[in-house]
Amino acid sequence: NAGVTQTPKFQVLKTGQSMTLQCAQDMNHNSMYWYRQDPGMGLRLIYYSASEGTTDKGEVPNGYNVSRLNKREFSLRLESAAPSQTSVYFCASSEAASGSVWNSYNEQFFGPGTRLTVL
Amino acid sequence: KNEVEQSPQNLTAQEGEFITINCSYSVGISALHWLQQHPGGGIVSLFMLSSGKKKHGRLIATINIQEKHSSLHITASHPRDSAVYICAVRVLAGAGSYQLTFGKGTKLSVIP
Numbered sequence: 001n002a003g004v005t006q007t008p009k010f011q012v013l014k015t016g017q018s019m020t021l022q023c024a025q026d027m028n029h030n031s032m033y034w035y036r037q038d039p040g041m042g043l044r045l046i047y048y049s050a051s052e053g054t055t056d057k058g059e060v061p062n063g064y065n066v067s068r069l070n071k072r073e074f075s076l077r078l079e080s081a082a083p084s085q086t087s088v089y090f091c092a093s094s095e096a097a098s099g100s101v102w103n104s105y106n107e108q109f110f111g112p113g114t115r116l117t118v119l
Numbered sequence: 120k121n122e123v124e125q126s127p128q129n130l131t132a133q134e135g136e137f138i139t140i141n142c143s144y145s146v147g148i149s150a151l152h153w154l155q156q157h158p159g160g161g162i163v164s165l166f167m168l169s170s171g172k173k174k175h176g177r178l179i180a181t182i183n184i185q186e187k188h189s190s191l192h193i194t195a196s197h198p199r200d201s202a203v204y205i206c207a208v209r210v211l212a213g214a215g216s217y218q219l220t221f222g223k224g225t226k227l228s229v230i231p
Contacts (some may be wrong), residue, residue: 009218029125041223041224042123042205042207042220042221042223042224043205043207043221045218048218056216064147088160090162090223107152107164107167108152108164109161109164110162110203112160112161113162115160
């Protein structure tokens with residue numbers, strides 16, 4: 001099993017360009033997440049998908065869109081990249097909590113990250 | 120807003136030392152995670168706990184829900200333990216899913 005994979009690993013964009021970051025998981029997880037990591041700050045949630053067909057905003061969604069293409073894949077799109085979006089992006093997945101959520105302790109598995117620079 | 124504070128921010132230790140990293144949070148949570156980020160950037164989950172203590176090899180994680188505090192201990196530290204250790208707390212976000220709020224991490228360097 002590959003776990004969580006992300007493409008590309010590195011990308012350089014010019015301001016105003018668009019791109020899509022791809023994420024796939026082969027663990028049959030229901031929930032998937034996109035985070036960004038900036039120097040001196042903790043990981044911050046951009047968007048998440050609790051299950052196939054649903055997406056919700058996280059802490060820092062502005063400037064991004066997502067698509068849950070199917071259960072395996074969750075993509076993050078930058079329509080018009082800005083220098084403030086220079087960051088390392090991580091995708092993660094987990095089993096969805098179900099039933100008694102307070103007793104469901106689901107680990108998140110992270111992809112290797114995409115280092116994005118916007119000039 | 121849930122805040123997660125880690126201390127220390129940076130820690131340098133001699134090989135063999137006992138290490139403690141602390142994490143405090145401000146709201147009620149369903150679980151707390153300790154993660155390790157390797158120098159190459161990859162993130163792996165070390166522990167997920169909601170009460171008491173968990174042990175895996177030389178790593179021990181404890182949590183006190185009443186005091187909203189957790190600690191990660193490393194016994195007999197080794198240079199390969201050098202990494203950033205991240206605390207994250209899990210809060211219910213609705214629709215059967217949850218969100219993690221992350222601390223800024225503790226950078227550990229273990230010197231031979």
